[in-house]
Amino acid sequence: MKTYPIQIEGFENQxxxxxxxxxxxxxxxxVNGKPAEKGPERGQMLLRRDDGKVATADxxxxxxGFDLPKLVVDGExxxxxxxxxxxxxxxxxxxxxxxxxxxxxxxLVGVIVFTLNARLxxxxxxxxxxxxxxxxxxxxxxLVYVLLATLLYTVLNP
Numbered sequence: 378m379k380t381y382p383i384q385i386e387g388f389e390n391q392x393x394x395x396x397x398x399x400x401x402x403x404x405x406x407x408v409n410g411k412p413a414e415k416g417p418e419r420g421q422m423l424l425r426r427d428d429g430k431v432a433t434a435d436x437x438x439x440x441x442g443f444d445l446p447k448l449v450v451d452g453e454x455x456x457x458x459x460x461x462x463x464x465x466x467x468x469x470x471x472x473x474x475x476x477x478x479x480x481x482x483x484x485l486v487g488v489i490v491f492t493l494n495a496r497l498x499x500x501x502x503x504x505x506x507x508x509x510x511x512x513x514x515x516x517x518x519x520l521v522y523v524l525l526a527t528l529l530y531t532v533l534n535p
Contacts, residue, residue, distance in 0.1 A: 379501070380407065381457050385450055387426035395457045397445055397499075404446055406434060424450065440466070444495055461498055468511060469494035472518040479522050482529065490518035 380394040383406070396405040406413040406422055413422035413434065422434040437447040437454060440461075448455045461469070472490035475483030494511040502510070 379499075381445075383448060383455060383457055385424075385432075385448075385455060386453075387428065387430075387432070388424070390427045393424075395445070395448065397496075404436060406448065440495075445499065458499065461495065465498050468508065469498060471515045475518065475522050479526065482526060483522055486518050486522045486525065490514050 380396050383393045383395050385393055388408075392407075392409050394407045396407055398404045406424065408424060413424055415421070416423050416433055416435075420435060424432045424434050426432055432451045434448055434450045437449050439446055444461060445458055448457055470491050472494070473484070473487040475487040477483070479486065493514055497511050497514070498507055500507065
């Protein structure tokens with residue numbers, strides 16, 4: 378999985394990186410290739426500065442947790458990556474429109490595909506390819522919804 382370099386004051390002689398959440402793990406800060414030490418509170422991390430002092434780090438969720446979070450180190454908010462532009466968000470969120478016709482099932486499919494689209498926009502792919510792929514996944518989400526709704530209807534109404 379792609380990692381993002383993080384520039385933090387006091388860590389100039391160390392390699393600090395952000396590793397986004399995976400399917401089975403949350404987001405991580407890697408210091409010199411190793412996960413940061415867990416802090417005293419849930420979700421906190423302890424980072425040792427170049428001078429030996431310990432800094433406390435925490436996450437600040439963005440876009441209701443669907444985009445990459447910001448890192449807060451000793452109260453200073455560090456933006457790891459530039460936020461998605463408004464038009465990219467709208468394009469990514471097209472599958473969420475399934476809520477209007479699909480209820481809870483449409484919302485579930487829409488949110489999953491929205492998250493996938495946001496990840497595709499963070500990839501290193503050519504911008505044209507990103508838009509094509511996210512458009513394709515949005516179209517596929519409608520097909521998946523119809524398939525799941527039909528299957529659910531068939532099972533519940535024999």
